[in-house]
Amino acid sequence: MKLTILFGGASFEHEISIVSAITLKQKLSNFDLSFIFCDQDHTFYLIEAAKMKAVTFSKGEYKKMPKLLIANGGFVQKGIFSSTMHNATVLNLIHGADGEDGTIAALLDFFSIKYIGPRIDASVFSYDKRYTKWLCKARGVKSVAHEELNIKEHKNINIEYPIIVKPARLGSSIGVSIVKEESELDYALDSAFEFDGNVIVEPFLEGVKEYNLAGFMANEEIHFSIIEEPQKEMFLDFEKKYMDFSRSEQVLQAEISKELESKLKDNFEKIYKDLFEGALIRCDFFVVEGEVYLNEINPIPGSMANYLFDNFENSLAMLLSSLPNVKKAKIGYEYIHSISKAKGK
Amino acid sequence: MKLTILFGGASFEHEISIVSAITLKQKLSNFDLSFIFCDQDHTFYLIEAAKMKAVTFSKGEYKKMPKLLIANGGFVQKGIFSSTMHNATVLNLIHGADGEDGTIAALLDFFSIKYIGPRIDASVFSYDKRYTKWLCKARGVKSVAHEELNIKEHKNINIEYPIIVKPARLGSSIGVSIVKEESELDYALDSAFEFDGNVIVEPFLEGVKEYNLAGFMANEEIHFSIIEEPQKEMFLDFEKKYMDFSRSEQVLQAEISKELESKLKDNFEKIYKDLFEGALIRCDFFVVEGEVYLNEINPIPGSMANYLFDNFENSLAMLLSSLPNVKKAKIGYEYIHSISKAKGK
Structure with a gap:
C-alpha cells in the first residue's frame, strides 16, 4: 500500500x-x-x-x-x-x-x-482551544470551565488558584504554565502571550484521572484504540512531550469499568462524527467524580498514536481505503447565458 | 495602488x-x-x-x-x-x-x-450556518432559533410552520426553500440535501425588518458602511440574488433610530473582532420587536458591497494598508540536538 x-x-x-x-x-x-x-x-x-x-x-x-x-x-x-x-x-x-x-x-x-488528516473545519475546531469548547457545548460533551483572555485587554480572572494558563492555539504544552498563586500570574501570561494573542485559563484539577482514546471512521463506523491511562506527571513539559512523539511500544488497556469505557467512547463519537472523517484522532479526557470531560483533541496525534492500536498497520490501511470524497461543484454558465440573452447580446 | x-x-x-x-x-x-x-x-x-x-x-x-x-x-x-x-x-x-x-x-x-478576505477560522465560522450559530452564542449575539438535520438521520422538526430550509454550507439562496406546511417538507429537504448533507431549519419570520451592514477593521478600528434596508422580497431566489452581485449604485441609509444603528454596529463588532481582521464583510440582520438577530455573515459580499460605502475606493485602500501579518514560527533544532547529544551521537 x-x-x-x-x-x-x-x-x-x-x-x-x-x-x-x-x-x-x-x-x-x-x-x-x-x-x-x-x-x-x-x-x-x-x-x-x-x-x-x-x-x-x-x-x-x-x-x-x-x-x-x-x-x-x-x-x-x-x-x-x-x-x-x-x-x-x-x-x-x-x-x-x-x-x-x-x-x-x-x-x-x-x-x-x-x-x-483532519479537514479544514475539523482543524479549526481542534487547533484553537476556545473553539474546542464551543464544539463541546454544541455537541453535549462536557469540558473544563474556562475563561478567555486577549493580549489587548486586561481582565480579572474569576477562577480559583491553582490555575492552568494556555495559549489558545498551540499544542505540545508550549507556553503552558500552572499558576499556584496570583503573584506568578503575570509571568505565566507573558509566556503564553508570547505564542498567541489569545489565552485560555482553566482551573488546574489535581488528582484527576486522565484517559486517552484514539479512533477513526472507516466503512461508516468508528474503530477505537485501546484506552490508555497516561503516566502521571505533575505536568508534561515540552521536552517530555517531545519524547512522547517517538513512542512506538504498545501500551496496556487501562483498568476501567465497562461503564466508563462506554462513556469515553460515546464522548469520542460525539466529537468525531460529521467533522473528523478522514482523520485518526486522539481525544484526551479527564474523569472527575465519574463525569467525563474532554481536555483536548489531537487531530494529528504524535506518531499517530500507533502505540494505542492492537494492529496499527491494519488500522491505517482501513482508514486509507475509506477516505472521504470531495464533492466538487459542477460549473455551468446558465445564468450568464440567460442574462446575456435578456440583454440581447 | x-x-x-x-x-x-x-x-x-x-x-x-x-x-x-x-x-x-x-x-x-x-x-x-x-x-x-x-x-x-x-x-x-x-x-x-x-x-x-x-x-x-x-x-x-x-x-x-x-x-x-x-x-x-x-x-x-x-x-x-x-x-x-x-x-x-x-x-x-x-x-x-x-x-x-x-x-x-x-x-x-x-x-x-x-x-x-476572511482567514481560515473566519471562513469556517461564516461558511457553515451551524457554526455561525455557535459563534453567535459564544459572543452574545442573538440568532434565529434553529434545528440541524443530517441526511443520514430522520428527525422530526419541532418548529412551527412556515419554516425555511437551508443547506448548511451554501450561500446565495441555492437549495433554500420556504415550507408552508408539512406536505411540502420532503421536497424542500431533498432540494437542500442535494447540495449539502447537513441542513438547518428555522422558523420563517414574516414581517421582519432586515438591515445589512458592512465594515472592516483598519488601523485598529472598525469602519462601517451605511446601513441598508434591502428591498422587500418574499424571498431572494438565486437569479435575483445573482443580479444583486452586480450592484454598483450607492444606496441610501435606512431611516432608523440612533439606538438601533448603534445596536446593529455593536453586534457587527462582536462578530468581527478577533476573527475577521483582513476582511470586508457584510452582516445581514433581522430586527424583531426591537431585538437584533444575526441572519448571515457574508465574508466576501457580492461586489464587496461597494454600494454601501460613501467612498468605496478609499475604504478598500485603507483596508489594503492595514492587513494582518502572519507571525511565522521560528524553527530551531534544539531538541533534536540535545537528544542526539544525550544519545552520544
Missing part, C-alpha cells in the same frame, strides 16, 4: 513532526512509504527513506534533496527532460501550525490530493 | 464571482488592477483587463490566456526564457466554496501572499 508521509512545517512543533515521521517509518514497514518534508520556508523536498534521520534536518542536508512542487493531483519532481508525479495518498503528519490549523488540509483539498 | 482580483473557483457561485469581478473593475478605476481567474479545475489564468467580460468565461476563451502557478510570494507566469512574478496583494473574490470555506485563505497564507 502506497503512502506519502508529509512532515515538517513552519510550526513550533516542526521538530516533533520529524520525530513522529521517523517513528512511523519503523511502524509501517509493510507500507510502500515515501517521505515529503516541508521546510520552514514552505518548500517541499523528497527525502529518501534511508535519510530519514534527525541529522538530515538539523544539519540542513535535506536541502540537497529533490525539490517538489505541489500541483493538481500530487507533488511534481522536475527533471531535466521529464517530470515525475508523486501522487500517493498523503498522511498529513505536520503537527501544530500548518498541519493542524487547516492550511495543509486546504492545500491538499485544493490540489485534489487524497489524505489522512 | 496595485491589487489582484482573484475570482472564479470550483463553486456553485462561480458565475456570480465573475459578475462580482466585472463590477469591481468598474468601481476601482483608480487602482492598478490585475485579474486572476481560477477555473473549475483549479488552474489559474491571467486575464487581460480588456477581456473582463462574461463571454470570456462562458465561451471558454480564458483558456487561451496565460496560465499561472501559485508559488511562494505570488503567482508565476512562465515564459520561454524567463518568468514573471505577479505579487500584488490579492482581493479574494471567490464566492462560496473555495473562496469562503477557507481553502483560498489557506493557500494564500501558505504561499505568503497578502490578501483581503
Whole structure:
C-alpha cells in the first residue's frame, strides 16, 4: 500500500513532526512509504527513506534533496527532460501550525490530493482551544470551565488558584504554565502571550484521572484504540512531550469499568462524527467524580498514536481505503447565458 | 495602488464571482488592477483587463490566456526564457466554496501572499450556518432559533410552520426553500440535501425588518458602511440574488433610530473582532420587536458591497494598508540536538 508521509512545517512543533515521521517509518514497514518534508520556508523536498534521520534536518542536508512542487493531483519532481508525479495518498503528519490549523488540509483539498488528516473545519475546531469548547457545548460533551483572555485587554480572572494558563492555539504544552498563586500570574501570561494573542485559563484539577482514546471512521463506523491511562506527571513539559512523539511500544488497556469505557467512547463519537472523517484522532479526557470531560483533541496525534492500536498497520490501511470524497461543484454558465440573452447580446 | 482580483473557483457561485469581478473593475478605476481567474479545475489564468467580460468565461476563451502557478510570494507566469512574478496583494473574490470555506485563505497564507478576505477560522465560522450559530452564542449575539438535520438521520422538526430550509454550507439562496406546511417538507429537504448533507431549519419570520451592514477593521478600528434596508422580497431566489452581485449604485441609509444603528454596529463588532481582521464583510440582520438577530455573515459580499460605502475606493485602500501579518514560527533544532547529544551521537 502506497503512502506519502508529509512532515515538517513552519510550526513550533516542526521538530516533533520529524520525530513522529521517523517513528512511523519503523511502524509501517509493510507500507510502500515515501517521505515529503516541508521546510520552514514552505518548500517541499523528497527525502529518501534511508535519510530519514534527525541529522538530515538539523544539519540542513535535506536541502540537497529533490525539490517538489505541489500541483493538481500530487507533488511534481522536475527533471531535466521529464517530470515525475508523486501522487500517493498523503498522511498529513505536520503537527501544530500548518498541519493542524487547516492550511495543509486546504492545500491538499485544493490540489485534489487524497489524505489522512483532519479537514479544514475539523482543524479549526481542534487547533484553537476556545473553539474546542464551543464544539463541546454544541455537541453535549462536557469540558473544563474556562475563561478567555486577549493580549489587548486586561481582565480579572474569576477562577480559583491553582490555575492552568494556555495559549489558545498551540499544542505540545508550549507556553503552558500552572499558576499556584496570583503573584506568578503575570509571568505565566507573558509566556503564553508570547505564542498567541489569545489565552485560555482553566482551573488546574489535581488528582484527576486522565484517559486517552484514539479512533477513526472507516466503512461508516468508528474503530477505537485501546484506552490508555497516561503516566502521571505533575505536568508534561515540552521536552517530555517531545519524547512522547517517538513512542512506538504498545501500551496496556487501562483498568476501567465497562461503564466508563462506554462513556469515553460515546464522548469520542460525539466529537468525531460529521467533522473528523478522514482523520485518526486522539481525544484526551479527564474523569472527575465519574463525569467525563474532554481536555483536548489531537487531530494529528504524535506518531499517530500507533502505540494505542492492537494492529496499527491494519488500522491505517482501513482508514486509507475509506477516505472521504470531495464533492466538487459542477460549473455551468446558465445564468450568464440567460442574462446575456435578456440583454440581447 | 496595485491589487489582484482573484475570482472564479470550483463553486456553485462561480458565475456570480465573475459578475462580482466585472463590477469591481468598474468601481476601482483608480487602482492598478490585475485579474486572476481560477477555473473549475483549479488552474489559474491571467486575464487581460480588456477581456473582463462574461463571454470570456462562458465561451471558454480564458483558456487561451496565460496560465499561472501559485508559488511562494505570488503567482508565476512562465515564459520561454524567463518568468514573471505577479505579487500584488490579492482581493479574494471567490464566492462560496473555495473562496469562503477557507481553502483560498489557506493557500494564500501558505504561499505568503497578502490578501483581503476572511482567514481560515473566519471562513469556517461564516461558511457553515451551524457554526455561525455557535459563534453567535459564544459572543452574545442573538440568532434565529434553529434545528440541524443530517441526511443520514430522520428527525422530526419541532418548529412551527412556515419554516425555511437551508443547506448548511451554501450561500446565495441555492437549495433554500420556504415550507408552508408539512406536505411540502420532503421536497424542500431533498432540494437542500442535494447540495449539502447537513441542513438547518428555522422558523420563517414574516414581517421582519432586515438591515445589512458592512465594515472592516483598519488601523485598529472598525469602519462601517451605511446601513441598508434591502428591498422587500418574499424571498431572494438565486437569479435575483445573482443580479444583486452586480450592484454598483450607492444606496441610501435606512431611516432608523440612533439606538438601533448603534445596536446593529455593536453586534457587527462582536462578530468581527478577533476573527475577521483582513476582511470586508457584510452582516445581514433581522430586527424583531426591537431585538437584533444575526441572519448571515457574508465574508466576501457580492461586489464587496461597494454600494454601501460613501467612498468605496478609499475604504478598500485603507483596508489594503492595514492587513494582518502572519507571525511565522521560528524553527530551531534544539531538541533534536540535545537528544542526539544525550544519545552520544
